[in-house]
Amino acid sequence: MKIEITPIGYVKNSRAKIEDDNWSEVLSEIVLNETIIPESLNGIEEFSHLEIIFYMDQVLDEKAIPQYRHPRNNLQLPKLGTFAQRNKNRPNKLGLTTVELIERNGRILRVKNLDAIHGTPVLDIKPVMKEFQPQNEIRQPEWTREIMKNYWKK
Amino acid sequence: MKIEITPIGYVKNSRAKIEDDNWSEVLSEIVLNETIIPESLNGIEEFSHLEIIFYMDQVLDEKAIPQYRHPRNNLQLPKLGTFAQRNKNRPNKLGLTTVELIERNGRILRVKNLDAIHGTPVLDIKPVMKEFQPQNEIRQPEWTREIMKNYWKK
Numbered sequence: 001m002k003i004e005i006t007p008i009g010y011v012k013n014s015r016a017k018i019e020d021d022n023w024s025e026v027l028s029e030i031v032l033n034e035t036i037i038p039e040s041l042n043g044i045e046e047f048s049h050l051e052i053i054f055y056m057d058q059v060l061d062e063k064a065i066p067q068y069r070h071p072r073n074n075l076q077l078p079k080l081g082t083f084a085q086r087n088k089n090r091p092n093k094l095g096l097t098t099v100e101l102i103e104r105n106g107r108i109l110r111v112k113n114l115d116a117i118h119g120t121p122v123l124d125i126k127p128v129m130k131e132f133q134p135q136n137e138i139r140q141p142e143w144t145r146e147i148m149k150n151y152w153k154k
Numbered sequence: 155m156k157i158e159i160t161p162i163g164y165v166k167n168s169r170a171k172i173e174d175d176n177w178s179e180v181l182s183e184i185v186l187n188e189t190i191i192p193e194s195l196n197g198i199e200e201f202s203h204l205e206i207i208f209y210m211d212q213v214l215d216e217k218a219i220p221q222y223r224h225p226r227n228n229l230q231l232p233k234l235g236t237f238a239q240r241n242k243n244r245p246n247k248l249g250l251t252t253v254e255l256i257e258r259n260g261r262i263l264r265v266k267n268l269d270a271i272h273g274t275p276v277l278d279i280k281p282v283m284k285e286f287q288p289q290n291e292i293r294q295p296e297w298t299r300e301i302m303k304n305y306w307k308k
Contacts, residue, residue, distance in 0.1 A: 003209055005157040005246050040220035043238035048293035053207065053248055055157055066194035083279040084197035092159050094207055094278045098288055124248045125237040129294050131302040134252055139202035140283050148285040
């Protein structure tokens with residue numbers, strides 16, 4: 001089974017190359033395609049946060065497979081499966097991040113903390129509701145601290 | 155631009171038909187396809203929650219467009235854009251939910267609170283990390299309370 005997806009827009013920001021860290025430095029715009037009615041964003045200003053699903057088109061096809069490897073190839077970290085990681089080398093090349101909505105202007109959303117480079121196709125935008133957040137405590141392994149240390153750092 | 159996506163697995167549960175509410179009654183399994191190495195799930199047990207991206211294949215093509223309408227066609231609620239809602243009638247038919255991981259068994263994940271019906275193709279699985287959660291208070295409009303009232307109810 002193959003599924004065909006069409007981007008609804010793209011990411012506009014100052015980061016042209018793939019980089020691992022310091023994403024909070026980057027302010028982004030999500031620009032909807034001309035084919036999308038701008039009214040499809042109406043009411044979005046009432047939400048503080050959005051979930052963005054995007055397509056990491058710069059990932060090489062030969063790396064977009066289910067794997068079992070050390071996160072960031074760091075041999076100090078345990079060997080782990082693709083679906084126990086959030087890294088970009090994954091089947092379907094789908095990215096997903098919760099961003100903070102700063103402003104909506106017609107077909108354009110200005111957002112904070114979107115970890116996608118300039119030109120990345122956007123596939124969907126969903127408003128964050130408390131009822132869809134984890135309803136009990138989040139548990140995660142220690143190695144994630146190492147990975148995330150400088151991720152959002154300015 | 156068209157993007158081709160291949161499901162990595164599918165949802166197995168007791169809910170065969172599209173329904174709006176009472177999703178916490180449903181316990182689901184995510185079954186990885188035979189083409190995916192089971193090691194790609196290794197380490198996932200150390201996370202309490204996962205984000206599941208799925209493809210709502212039962213949504214009619216003519217409804218999978220950017221819209222501007224009353225949530226659940228309830229005229230008491232304000233008219234809103236597709237991207238200010240989480241409903242299933244949206245371009246690309248992408249669903250996204252944070253689930254609780256109960257157990258992993260080979261290629262199978264048992265999860266709670268997955269709001270997808272039986273047979274739904276799964277496109278990606280990502281572990282939830284605190285660092286990817288909203289870092290400040292979530293703000294959302296009053297109408298969402300009405301929509302979510304019975305959503306997770308047992």
